[in-house]
Amino acid sequence: MGRLTAITAALALLLGVLLVQWLPRLPPHAWLPCLVPVIVLLAWRWPRCHWLACLLFGAAWAAWHGAAAMDARLPRALEGVDLAVVGSIADLPLIHPDASRFSLRVEQATADGKPVALHGRVTVSWYEDAPPLQPCSRWHLLLRLKRPRGLLDPGAADSERSALERGIVATGYVRDDPDNRSLGERRWCVNAIRDAVARGIAARVGDHHDAALLQAFAVGDTRGLQPQDWAVARANGVSHLIAISGFHVGVAAVFGVWLAWLSYALWPGLGLRLPRPQAQAAAALLVATMYSALAGFGLPTVRTLLMIAVVTLARCSRRGSGGAQSLALAMIAILLFDPLAVLAAGFWLSFVGVGFLMLCLQSRGRGLRAFLHELTAGQLVMTVALLPLTMWFFGQASLVGALSNLIAVPLVSFVIVPCALGGMLMLGLCPPLAGPVLWLAARMAHAQWWLLEQMATWPGAHWYLPTVQPWALLLAVLGALWLFMPRGMPLRWLGLLLFLPLLRPPLSTPPEGAFQAWVLDVGQGLSVLLRTHDHVLVYDAGARYPSGFDLGEAVVLPALHALGVGRLDLLMISHGDNDHAGGARVVAEAFPEAPRYAGEPARMHLPMRQCVAGQAWTWDGVRFRVLNPPAGAADRDNDSSCVLLVENRSGRLLLSGDISSAVEPPVAASLGAGPPVVLLVPHHGSKTSSGAGFIAAVQPSVAIVSAGWRNRFGHPKPEVLARYAAAGVPVFNTAVQGAIALDFPVDAPPRREAGWRQRQPRYWRE
Structure with missing residues (x-):
C-alpha cells in the first residue's frame, strides 16, 4: 500500500464510520450483507473507486458494530428486575x-434461576457498607440494573454515547442479599498490578495529594484526585498528562531503544545474531506495550502503540515508513478494531494533534536547540490547532495551555514518571533506594502542581464559548491548517479570519418583552434557566451527591456557557432540599456578583436572602412576581418553596418548586386573569401536589415535569398524570424529553420546542 493510498484509505474509512454516527437510527441488519458485493465489485473492477469501497466498508463495519453494541445492552424487560450475576471487577474501584463504584465484566446472569442474555460490562454502585473491593476479583452479586441512560442538556456530556464507546451494557446497584460473596481473584490481571503500584506509592509518599498525583501520572490511577484537581488540569490543558498520554508511551519506547543499545554495547556479539536496528525497534515495541498495559490501554496509548508497531514492522522488514503513513495505518488499525472509537474525544485530539505536528513542524536538524524549538513550537501548534476540537467536545479551552504544557510535558514525561516507576522498581532491586527516588518524584510533582494552581488563576485559563456549530468547527480547523503552513505560503495570517465564526458566534437572545426558559434535565431534581433580552435568572440548581458529583457543575454551568451567558442576574433556590439546592454553591461561586434568594435561607450553606410573596420586578418588559411563601412562613419545608411567576403580554410561566396541595389554593388565587400559563408541575408530580382544584384554577396550556428516569419515588405519579389528562393538559417530562426549551414571544402564544433528546437524535440514545 503506497503512501498516498494508505492516507486515502484511512480518510475514506474514517468518513464512512462518521456517516453512521450521525444517523438517528441504524439501518436494518438485512441491508448490511447487500453492501458486500458492491464493495467487492468496486475494489476489484474499478481501481479509481477504491476510496469509495473503503468508505462503504467503513459505513457497513460501523453500522454492524453499533448494532451489536446496542443489541448487547440489557433487554428492556429486565430493567428493574433482580439479577444474580457472576463477574469480575474490570477496573480500579472508586x-x-x-x-x-466499579465496572463488572459479566460472565453469567440469571433471573429467578433462569439464564438471561447479558454479557459485557456493567457499571455498579454498592451502597451501605460495601466490603473491600479489589481489581480483578470475582463476585456473585444480586444486581438491579437498567439500560445506560444519561441526562441530556445543552453543553453537557453525553453519557449514553460514552457508554456505547466504552462497551457499557447496563448500569445499576448491588441489592442487599446474604448470597453476595467473593469468588476469589483472577491471576495475571493488569489492573491488579496497577493497583499494587498505586498502593506502593501511597504507602511510601507521606503527602496524600502528592501520592495521588504520582499514582495518576505513573499508572493512570485517578481515584485520589479531587474535583478541584481536575479543574486545575482543565484550566491548564494538561488533563491528557493525568490520564497517561501517548507521549508517555513514546518515552517508554525510547527507553526500550536505549535499553537495546546498552545491551549491544555490553555484548557486541549480539550483532552477529540480530542486527541492532531491528532489535532496537523490537525493544521499543515491547517496552511500549508493557507500559500501555500498565496504563490500562487507553485510546491515546493504543494509538501511539499502533504507530510504534507500524514503524517496528517496517524496520524489521527493512522498509521505509513515513510519519503520515504510520499515522494513517494506525488509524486504519483502530477503526478496524473498534469503529466506535470515533465517539471518544481522545480519538480526535490524538490524531488531529499528531497530524498537525507532522504537517506544520519542519525538522531543524538535531541537537538541543532543535529539540527546544520543536518542543516550544509544538505546544503552540497543539494549542491553536486543537482549540476548535476542545471547544466542540468540552465547551471550554485554556489560553495558558501552551505555556502550561511547555512546563508540564517534559517534567512529567522525563522526570516524574521515570522516577515514580523507577522507585517502584527499586523496591525489588534495592529497597533502600526506593524511598529517596519516590521522595524526589513527589517533590517534583508537588512543585509542578503548585505552579499549575497559580496559572489556573490567570486570565484566559477558563475560556468558554457558546455551542460550536459543525460548520464553524470545520472553518476553524482549516484556518489552523492555513495558519501553520510552511514558510513561503502567502497570506498565512488570513487563517485567523476562519476562526471568527468559532470565536464570535451569532447569539440568539429574546427581543424586548419576550423571554425564554430551559427546564434542564437534572434527573430527580429541578433547575430552570430564564432569559430575557439582557438578563438571566437561574431557578434551582439540581443536586449534589456525597461522591462529589454536582449537577450545578455538570449541567447548570455548561448549559449557561452553551447558551452564551456571561453574567447571571439572579439565583433563586426554591427551598433547601438537596435535589433543588445542592448545586447552588457551584453556581454562586461562578457568578459571585449575582443576588441570591431562597425559600429557606437557613438551610442553605451559603448566604441567601429570603424570598417573600409580593416581591416583584421587571426586566426588559418581562414581569416577575413571587407568589409564595408569605411573610413569616419560611419554616414549612416544601411549602416554603419560592413560587415565581414570569409573564409577558402573551404568556406566563409558573415555577412552583415543591409546594403541596395545602398551599396550592392561595398560589392559584394570586395568579389572577391573564394570558396562557405554562406550569412547572409541583413537586415533580408527587401525589401530594397538583390537586384537581389547582389544575382547574390555573388552567395550564402545557405542564412540564422535572423528574429522574425510573426514579425510586415513582414520580410523576399515575394519579397525578390522570388528573392532568382529565383536564386536557399535555404533560412533558424531562426524563423522557431531556432538557425542554420554552419560548414566550411578544405577540404569540407560548410554544414548547422539541426536547433535547428529540432535537439531536442519535442511534445510541434511548
Whole structure:
C-alpha cells in the first residue's frame, strides 16, 4: 500500500464510520450483507473507486458494530428486575463516602434461576457498607440494573454515547442479599498490578495529594484526585498528562531503544545474531506495550502503540515508513478494531494533534536547540490547532495551555514518571533506594502542581464559548491548517479570519418583552434557566451527591456557557432540599456578583436572602412576581418553596418548586386573569401536589415535569398524570424529553420546542 493510498484509505474509512454516527437510527441488519458485493465489485473492477469501497466498508463495519453494541445492552424487560450475576471487577474501584463504584465484566446472569442474555460490562454502585473491593476479583452479586441512560442538556456530556464507546451494557446497584460473596481473584490481571503500584506509592509518599498525583501520572490511577484537581488540569490543558498520554508511551519506547543499545554495547556479539536496528525497534515495541498495559490501554496509548508497531514492522522488514503513513495505518488499525472509537474525544485530539505536528513542524536538524524549538513550537501548534476540537467536545479551552504544557510535558514525561516507576522498581532491586527516588518524584510533582494552581488563576485559563456549530468547527480547523503552513505560503495570517465564526458566534437572545426558559434535565431534581433580552435568572440548581458529583457543575454551568451567558442576574433556590439546592454553591461561586434568594435561607450553606410573596420586578418588559411563601412562613419545608411567576403580554410561566396541595389554593388565587400559563408541575408530580382544584384554577396550556428516569419515588405519579389528562393538559417530562426549551414571544402564544433528546437524535440514545 503506497503512501498516498494508505492516507486515502484511512480518510475514506474514517468518513464512512462518521456517516453512521450521525444517523438517528441504524439501518436494518438485512441491508448490511447487500453492501458486500458492491464493495467487492468496486475494489476489484474499478481501481479509481477504491476510496469509495473503503468508505462503504467503513459505513457497513460501523453500522454492524453499533448494532451489536446496542443489541448487547440489557433487554428492556429486565430493567428493574433482580439479577444474580457472576463477574469480575474490570477496573480500579472508586471508593466514595456514599458508595463504592466499579465496572463488572459479566460472565453469567440469571433471573429467578433462569439464564438471561447479558454479557459485557456493567457499571455498579454498592451502597451501605460495601466490603473491600479489589481489581480483578470475582463476585456473585444480586444486581438491579437498567439500560445506560444519561441526562441530556445543552453543553453537557453525553453519557449514553460514552457508554456505547466504552462497551457499557447496563448500569445499576448491588441489592442487599446474604448470597453476595467473593469468588476469589483472577491471576495475571493488569489492573491488579496497577493497583499494587498505586498502593506502593501511597504507602511510601507521606503527602496524600502528592501520592495521588504520582499514582495518576505513573499508572493512570485517578481515584485520589479531587474535583478541584481536575479543574486545575482543565484550566491548564494538561488533563491528557493525568490520564497517561501517548507521549508517555513514546518515552517508554525510547527507553526500550536505549535499553537495546546498552545491551549491544555490553555484548557486541549480539550483532552477529540480530542486527541492532531491528532489535532496537523490537525493544521499543515491547517496552511500549508493557507500559500501555500498565496504563490500562487507553485510546491515546493504543494509538501511539499502533504507530510504534507500524514503524517496528517496517524496520524489521527493512522498509521505509513515513510519519503520515504510520499515522494513517494506525488509524486504519483502530477503526478496524473498534469503529466506535470515533465517539471518544481522545480519538480526535490524538490524531488531529499528531497530524498537525507532522504537517506544520519542519525538522531543524538535531541537537538541543532543535529539540527546544520543536518542543516550544509544538505546544503552540497543539494549542491553536486543537482549540476548535476542545471547544466542540468540552465547551471550554485554556489560553495558558501552551505555556502550561511547555512546563508540564517534559517534567512529567522525563522526570516524574521515570522516577515514580523507577522507585517502584527499586523496591525489588534495592529497597533502600526506593524511598529517596519516590521522595524526589513527589517533590517534583508537588512543585509542578503548585505552579499549575497559580496559572489556573490567570486570565484566559477558563475560556468558554457558546455551542460550536459543525460548520464553524470545520472553518476553524482549516484556518489552523492555513495558519501553520510552511514558510513561503502567502497570506498565512488570513487563517485567523476562519476562526471568527468559532470565536464570535451569532447569539440568539429574546427581543424586548419576550423571554425564554430551559427546564434542564437534572434527573430527580429541578433547575430552570430564564432569559430575557439582557438578563438571566437561574431557578434551582439540581443536586449534589456525597461522591462529589454536582449537577450545578455538570449541567447548570455548561448549559449557561452553551447558551452564551456571561453574567447571571439572579439565583433563586426554591427551598433547601438537596435535589433543588445542592448545586447552588457551584453556581454562586461562578457568578459571585449575582443576588441570591431562597425559600429557606437557613438551610442553605451559603448566604441567601429570603424570598417573600409580593416581591416583584421587571426586566426588559418581562414581569416577575413571587407568589409564595408569605411573610413569616419560611419554616414549612416544601411549602416554603419560592413560587415565581414570569409573564409577558402573551404568556406566563409558573415555577412552583415543591409546594403541596395545602398551599396550592392561595398560589392559584394570586395568579389572577391573564394570558396562557405554562406550569412547572409541583413537586415533580408527587401525589401530594397538583390537586384537581389547582389544575382547574390555573388552567395550564402545557405542564412540564422535572423528574429522574425510573426514579425510586415513582414520580410523576399515575394519579397525578390522570388528573392532568382529565383536564386536557399535555404533560412533558424531562426524563423522557431531556432538557425542554420554552419560548414566550411578544405577540404569540407560548410554544414548547422539541426536547433535547428529540432535537439531536442519535442511534445510541434511548
